Amino acid sequence: MSIIVDVRIDTAQVQAIMAILQARLSSPGLHGWLHGVMVPFLQNRAINRFANEGDEVTGKWTPLKASTVMIRQAHGHPGDHPINVRTGQMRNFIVAAPGSTKGSAGYAALTWPGPVPTGKMMTKVQTAQVGNPGANTVARPILGVGPNDSIFAIAALTQYLLA
Numbered sequence: 001m002s003i004i005v006d007v008r009i010d011t012a013q014v015q016a017i018m019a020i021l022q023a024r025l026s027s028p029g030l031h032g033w034l035h036g037v038m039v040p041f042l043q044n045r046a047i048n049r050f051a052n053e054g055d056e057v058t059g060k061w062t063p064l065k066a067s068t069v070m071i072r073q074a075h076g077h078p079g080d081h082p083i084n085v086r087t088g089q090m091r092n093f094i095v096a097a098p099g100s101t102k103g104s105a106g107y108a109a110l111t112w113p114g115p116v117p118t119g120k121m122m123t124k125v126q127t128a129q130v131g132n133p134g135a136n137t138v139a140r141p142i143l144g145v146g147p148n149d150s151i152f153a154i155a156a157l158t159q160y161l162l163a
């Protein structure tokens with residue numbers, strides 16, 4: 001007695017699936033996914049981080065000192081809140097950031113919020129991220145990713161590749 005297993009594969013379907021996968025793994029495909037999925041995700045995380053004055057990745061932001069509140073009010077800005085939003089320039093820079101990508105077939109990297117800011121914006125972002133000991137300013141980080149962000153990225157990439 002014997003068992004015969006007959007396997008027949010429609011290679012046209014396999015080739016079509018491979019062509020789709022190859023296009024999605026191409027440089028333009030990965031760049032499109034990064035800008036279409038990850039940038040909006042990171043922008044939303046930043047919007048929520050500013051709205052909640054920190055999160056599980058950056059930690060809850062330290063309240064402003066009374067002297068800082070007085071300085072803000074003297075310049076016509078809100079007092080205690082929102083933290084890290086005086087003129088709105090830094091918040092707008094971060095939440096609207098388009099990111100920048102580089103890469104080749106099978107590889108793409110996203111730099112977010114994008115090109116390194118310069119001048120006053122660089123100072124604002126750097127002070128928020130790490131503080132300024134000389135000015136006795138504590139860090140209130142505006143940028144960060146955590147384990148849940150990584151899980152989202154992996155799941156979203158898997159969905160993109162297999163959809």
